[in-house]
Amino acid sequence: MIPLFDMAAELAPIRAEVDAAIRRVLDSGVFVGGPEVAAFETELAAFAGARHAVGTSSGTDALLAILMALDVGPGDEVVTTPFTFFATAGAIARLGARPVFAEVDDATLALDPAAALAACTPRTKAILPVHLFGHPAALPVTEIPIVEDAAQSLGAGPVRGLAAAISMFPTKNLGALGDAGAVLTDDPALADRIALLRNHGARPKYHHVAIGGNFRLDALQAAVLRAKLPHLPAWTRARRAHADHYRALFAAARLPAELRLPPDHPAHVYHQFVIRAPRRDELRAHLAAAGIATEVYYPEPLHRAPCFGALGLRVGSLPVAERASAEVLALPIHPALAEAARTEIVRQIARFYER
Numbered sequence: 001m002i003p004l005f006d007m008a009a010e011l012a013p014i015r016a017e018v019d020a021a022i023r024r025v026l027d028s029g030v031f032v033g034g035p036e037v038a039a040f041e042t043e044l045a046a047f048a049g050a051r052h053a054v055g056t057s058s059g060t061d062a063l064l065a066i067l068m069a070l071d072v073g074p075g076d077e078v079v080t081t082p083f084t085f086f087a088t089a090g091a092i093a094r095l096g097a098r099p100v101f102a103e104v105d106d107a108t109l110a111l112d113p114a115a116a117l118a119a120c121t122p123r124t125k126a127i128l129p130v131h132l133f134g135h136p137a138a139l140p141v142t143e144i145p146i147v148e149d150a151a152q153s154l155g156a157g158p159v160r161g162l163a164a165a166i167s168m169f170p171t172k173n174l175g176a177l178g179d180a181g182a183v184l185t186d187d188p189a190l191a192d193r194i195a196l197l198r199n200h201g202a203r204p205k206y207h208h209v210a211i212g213g214n215f216r217l218d219a220l221q222a223a224v225l226r227a228k229l230p231h232l233p234a235w236t237r238a239r240r241a242h243a244d245h246y247r248a249l250f251a252a253a254r255l256p257a258e259l260r261l262p263p264d265h266p267a268h269v270y271h272q273f274v275i276r277a278p279r280r281d282e283l284r285a286h287l288a289a290a291g292i293a294t295e296v297y298y299p300e301p302l303h304r305a306p307c308f309g310a311l312g313l314r315v316g317s318l319p320v321a322e323r324a325s326a327e328v329l330a331l332p333i334h335p336a337l338a339e340a341a342r343t344e345i346v347r348q349i350a351r352f353y354e355r
Ligand SMILES: *Cc1c(COP(=O)(O)O)cnc(C)c1O
Pocket: 058, 059, 060, 061, 084, 085, 087, 088, 130, 149, 151, 152, 166, 167, 168, 169, 179, 180, 181
């Protein structure tokens, strides 16, 4: 079997460092917040080139906290992409605001800056692009605050908008041993507001100056992430090298012209390597039968999700995103993926199209 992710293989060579981090937390008796979280925030901010990092309980809660800090609520609109994980739009809708889905770029599958600007109205409180699959998205040039969903793109360059939400869900490029996230920003007032909101708006303790939530990062996750963060550049280099190898293998194989590879970018961190494949579902079944795991990110563009049915966006309203949903296929690209596995994956894809 060639798995899509291999967390055990990633952990094995650094197991002693991770075990030591866990032991440190157990011995400290501090399990929420505290010095491990503060140290991780400092190290993460330095790594990401941001002035501030605020740890959160997940990437979802990082998005939610940023939008809460911007006072996004009922009557407001946030322009975003329909071609993303649910949390992007879910964070908007949970605050009573309207997610306004705009079309994506056909090459990168990220929110098209021109379409995003065209979708703005006087009610638009923010624009929320996603650096999908680790590819840095082009951002619109506007006075409207830009909140970046960087859940898949840690290491792909500095924060360019007002703030960025990152996820450290176990399968992300920097994965915790459970849920974890962070907000990155250069704005000290915004960082302070998010730190307030993540702890029920209490300052000092039991004096609530804002309505926040429990968006706190666990000390155990912070300590494990501190052990893993120094390895992220090497893991990213491995992902990029795998992408280069895939490109060489695909170039040498006989494949239909409609099979498209993802566009490259100097800062791409290849959270996923997503091809556009004719007869995608048949190809996926062929690869599964050959022991190769793949995934479809995302089979349903969010404007077609039943929970957003009230927005009234019919089939055909965002055709680029809809076509992508029918064609995308993510191939394994985790750092420990062996050369023989990459060769076998492309060989099996070529075999499928030969028939
Ligand atoms: C993973 C992810 C999130 C949510 O992060 P969690 O840590 O799982 O809450 C949000 N947006 C995108 C694009 C993601 O891939």
